[in-house]
Amino acid sequence: MKVQAKTKLPTVWGIFYMYAFSDLQNEPMPHLALLRNFDPSKPCLVRVHSECITGDLMGSTRCDCGDQFKSSMQKIGSEGGILLYLRQEGRGIGIINKMKVYNVQDEKGLNTVDANVHLGFEPDERTYETAVEMLKFFGLEQIRLLTNNPEKVEFLQKAGIEVIERVPVSGIVRSENKSYLKAKRDLMGHFLDLKDGQ
Ligand SMILES: [Zn+2]
Known part of the structure; x- marks a missing residue:
């Protein structure tokens, strides 16, 4: 995997630089990396975000x-840092299967984990090897990770990226x-x- 292109990307959260990684x-x-004003001498604020076309877009x-994406971009926009956008839609099962999982949830009243299992998938098929490769490309060994997911922290730690702080990333709780x-x-x-109303 290497950088195939990079460009300047002005956004509503400030000017970012975007890198595209692929073989x-x-x-x-x-896979994409969005960088803004990060200081390599300090532990960098990082969001490792897996694509969710329905939520993000x-x-x-x-x-x-979508809430997590926006609040991460906003925080990185003001403090500096990196957002990695990993192409593993629907916790790694792709958009078509994710839509089928939604139908199973609606039809059978299953939760998100049981619906995945019902269709023959693991509850979470995501992996973070590409994130590790990208973080190492940018020379980041110590990070402050924007996440609520303990597995993500554990995966990165085991791969030699020191997560010195877990920064919670809040979404909005809605009835849906x-x-x-x-x-x-x-x-x-x-x-x-x-x-509620958070
Ligand atoms: Zn989503």
């Missing part, structure tokens, strides 16, 4: 990904995503405070 020169869905309220967030907290061990 192939014309890869249609490369379409405003879906079935999950909290409350049971999804509860499943993430209770079945997947995410650190979430589910008070």
Whole structure:
């Protein structure tokens, strides 16, 4: 995997520099890194965000990904840091299967974990090797990680990236995503405070 292109990207959260990482020169869905004002001498603020087209782009309220993406970009926009955008849609099962999982949830009343298992997938098929490779490319060994996911912290630590602080990333609790967030907290061990109107 190498950097195939980089460019300046002005955003509503400030000017970022975007890097595209892939093995192939014309890869249609490369992993992306969005950097803003980071100081390599200090532990860098990092968000490792897995693609969620419905949440990030379409405003879906079935999950909290869009809120997490925006609040991470805002925080990195003001403090400096890096957001890695990993192409592992739907916790690694792709958009088509994710849509099928949504149908199973609606039809059978299953939670997000059981619906994945019902369709023959692991509850979470994501992996963070590419994130480690990208962080090492930027020379980052000590980070402050924006996440609620203990598995992500553990994976990075084991791969030699020292997470010196876990910075919580808050989403908005809505009636549509409350049971999804509860499943993430209770079945997947995410650190979430589910008070309404947060
Ligand atoms: Zn999502």
